[in-house]
Amino acid sequence: MKGFIPQETTSFVGRGPELARLEGLLAARRLLTLTGAGGVGKTRLAQHAAVRLAERAPELFPDGVWWADLAALDGDDLLLATVSDAVDLSDHSPRMPVEALCAWLAGKRLLLVLDSCEHLVAPVARLAGELLAAVPGLSLLATSRRPLECDAEQVVEVAPLPAGAESLDLFTQRVADQDPRAPAADGAAAAAEAICRRLEGIPLAIELAAAQVGPDTSVADVADRLGSRLKVLARDTGFVWPRRHLTLRATIGWSHELCAPLERLLWARLTVFRGSFDLASARAITAGGPLAADDVAACVERLVTQSVVRREGARYRMLDTIREYGREWLRELGEEERLVARHTDHFLALARWAERSWPGSDQIHGYRLVEEANTDLRTALDHLAGSDPERGAELAGLLVFFWTCCGRLKEARAALERALAGPVPPGPARTRALAALGVTLTLQGEYTEALRVSDEAVHAADADGDKEGRFGAAYLAGLLALLTGRAEDARRTVVGALTSAPGFAFDSPARLRCHLVEVFARTGLGDLERARRDALELGVHCEEIGEVWTRSYLDYQLSLIALFQGSPREAAARARTMLDAKRQLGDAFGIALGLDLLAAALAADGEAEHAVRVYGHGETYWRSVGHPQRGTPELLGVREEYERATRAALGDDGYDRAYASGASSAAVPVR
Structure with a gap:
């Protein structure tokens, strides 16, 4: 499907x-x-x-x-x-x-x-x-x-469920979900019907009521207590609610009262999450005071049992209606400001950890954590924009590499431009945000504006005297030079930065990216043996530590070099390895590049029809990133050469049929 x-x-x-x-x-x-x-x-x-x-x-x-x-x-x-x-x-x-x-x-x-x-x-x-x-x-x-x-x-x-059979079926199934072995007690059917009638067929209210049935609480008990609760609320409330709203609110309030004190506290504190959350984040943000970190997991599970929290695999989520009620209690407790600050601190710490872990075995894990937490990371950015612009710029700069990998360039650009428009003082946070914005502009093809931002980032990094800032600015300048056909400028820029601060390539993400730009630049300059040697050496280290992103682009370069050196089968093998890595990262731009390179290798090996089908399939990825086929200048030349060769081999009609077949397929064999 x-x-x-x-x-x-x-x-x-x-x-x-x-x-x-x-x-x-x-x-x-x-x-x-x-x-x-x-x-x-x-x-x-x-x-x-x-x-x-x-x-x-x-x-x-x-x-x-x-x-x-x-x-x-x-x-x-x-x-x-x-x-x-x-x-x-x-x-x-x-x-x-x-x-x-x-x-x-x-x-x-x-x-x-x-x-x-x-x-x-x-x-x-x-x-x-x-x-x-x-x-x-x-x-x-x-x-x-x-x-x-x-x-x-x-x-x-959408009306509530009919108060008869459908409401009763929902209640019965949700009770069975709690404990499939629970026998139906005498009189349970009549009590269940009374519950569904009192709750007017509202599904969420019925599910919350069903969650209260347990070993010590019968269906009849739930019916009696719910009836009393609704009567009290209808008599005592000072609000003029629509009737169904009042019924649902009463049921949510009753569920809240039936929670243990620590569960009610956790319910309120969990409302700072806007997206789904895992237990590690829940512990880090909500623990404190009477709620110990060791108690959070058990309390979350009890809230799941009571249908207050929904489980989604290894993560959890709260429905909007229930979150709204809990947020009111968080304000009543006077904890909202403190919990929002803890939420922000936690997700900034997550972004810092993910960035530090990028050149290592935790790269894919960190990438997925950031992707899953994207909603709450955006919430943290929104909070910092008004409360702490410097840390907001830091967070935006940390996230940009993850955003660019998964294609969220417009989101990245908007966040960075907003952060840099605030009163951010000169320093490493501002400099790295500038470099991140420049990378985003470069990948969007906005080369003139990217050059202006690049120059500003270079000057700011020099003024800061921050080594990581210099590597980040050098990576931006080198990437921009590569994509605008200035391979020697790219090589000179990154080599200068690396020479000024010797160290191991994998010491930091920005340093490693500078080494990658150097490999690309040497290929562009025709220094294929040196580029191949450097790529193989870096690739060995990537393999040893489980790094994926850099290795994928090293395979891209090794594939291109093999093609230039007349080894199309090696080129195809390297392109396939690159594609495997890019699919792990969900990198549509990288997949598009890899498919074009694989198609060229297949064409060079005489597989014209297969090559054209792969070209056609690659077109779907180029469309998804919103660009015509692009890349470094040497790949553009390769693409043009082999597109001409395959068209000559198949004829116009044969080429068009194969291309259309690839473009319309959900997948094209790449093996």
């Missing part, structure tokens, strides 16, 4: 008529919005409908069903980046983001789900209008507590 839909972690109950209606509407309408109160089941209905549609009618959306979760966005700054990421667009170009997104979706037939739009109604409505106008094959399914109010929007109000 093409696309991505979050995995359903619990059984889906009922909603047969709604699902049938949605399938019919999605086949006929291009913008459908599921509306309803929090906890009524909008997201689960959209999720299940999307899965069913992808499985039962793949011809309706042959380019897949894709999911964009907007819940963690505080504003519209990252709306386009989030949606682009959701549809696998890693745009490296300086184009307007919406232009790049429309270009990527052009010609496709797909369904895009926009989940949790209620806090971004106006910007989501604008984006939906632009996308639907520009991409005829696109359909949108949104979930929101209120309509988007777009032209041609079909609004479907």
Whole structure:
């Protein structure tokens, strides 16, 4: 199945008529919005409908069903980046983001789900209008507590489950999820029916109530206590809530009261996480006072049991409605400011660790941790922008290499420009942020602006006297020189920096990148034997310590050198090794480069049709990064040479058929 839909972690109950209606509407309408109160089941209905549609009618959306979760966005700054990421667009170009997104979706037939739009109604409505106008094959399914109010929007109000069989089925299944061996007690059915009736069929409320059933608490006990709780709240509350909102809030409040004191404290403290979290982060941020670090894991598990926290593999997440309630308690406790500061400190420390670990065996692990924590890292950046601009610049500079690897160049550029626009004093944090911005601009092809930033970074690094800052500025200047055809300038720049501060290549990430630029520069200058020797030597160390990113680009260079030296099979083998590494990193730009190089090696070995299919498959990656085929000048020449050779071998029609076959395939054999 093409696309991505979050995995359903619990059984889906009922909603047969709604699902049938949605399938019919999605086949006929291009913008459908599921509306309803929090906890009524909008997201689960959209999720299940999307899965069913992808499985039962793949011809309706042959380019897949894709999911964009907007819940963690505080504003519209990252709306386009989030949606682009959701549809696998890693745009490296300086184009307007919406232009790049429309270009990527052009010609496709797909369904895009926009989940949790209620806090971004106006910007989501604008984006939906632009996308639907520009991409005829696109359909949108949104979930929101209120309509988007777009032209041609079909609004479907999601009602609670019927108070009869479907509500009872949900309650019964969730009780069984707690303990499948639990026998049904006498009178349990009547008590369960009473619970579902009192909770008016609201799925989240029913799940929270079911979570209270246990060895010492029968279904009848839950019914009695819930009935008392609802009566008290209805009598005593001073707020004028809509009835269903009052019912859900009462149930959440009752769940809160039934938690042990440490569980309630953890519930409140966990609300500082905007995305999913792991136990290590939960311990680091929430432990303190009466809540010991050793107690956090057990308390999290008890909150999972009570349906307050959801488990997602090895990570955890809190639903928005439950987070909102817990955040109110965090404020009541007077802990919000302190917990936000701890959250920020933790994620800055994570970024520092990941950067230090980059040239070593923890590279992939660190990369994945940063990727999983991206939502909370952005939250930390937002906080630092107002509270500590210098540390904000540091965090943005630390994250840029991870962002550029996974194609989030627009996100990186926006974060760095915002950080540097603040009152950041001269010093290493500002200098490294400048160098990071320059790298981002270079990868976007904004060479004139990148040169200006590069010069500023070089001068700032000299003024700081910071060794790492100098390596970072030298890497930027060298990379920019390489991509603009100035190989000797690149070599001279990085060799000068490395000579001024001798040391082991793997002492720091920036130093290692300077060594990599030197290898590229020597290849560009035709010094192939020296480039090959240096690449092999660095590659041995990478292999020994488990470093992946640098090794992948060393394999790229060794493949190119082998091609120049008349060894196409060695070139193909090196290109395949590079591709394996780039797939581990999810580096679309690197995969595009590797596929072009593999195609050239196959062509040089006489496999013209296979080569052209690989070229065609590479085109899908070039489109995903928003650039025409590009790279260092020597690769451009290789590509042109072998494209001409394969066209001559196959003829125009044969070339076009093979290219189209590769471009339309989900995968092309590279072995």
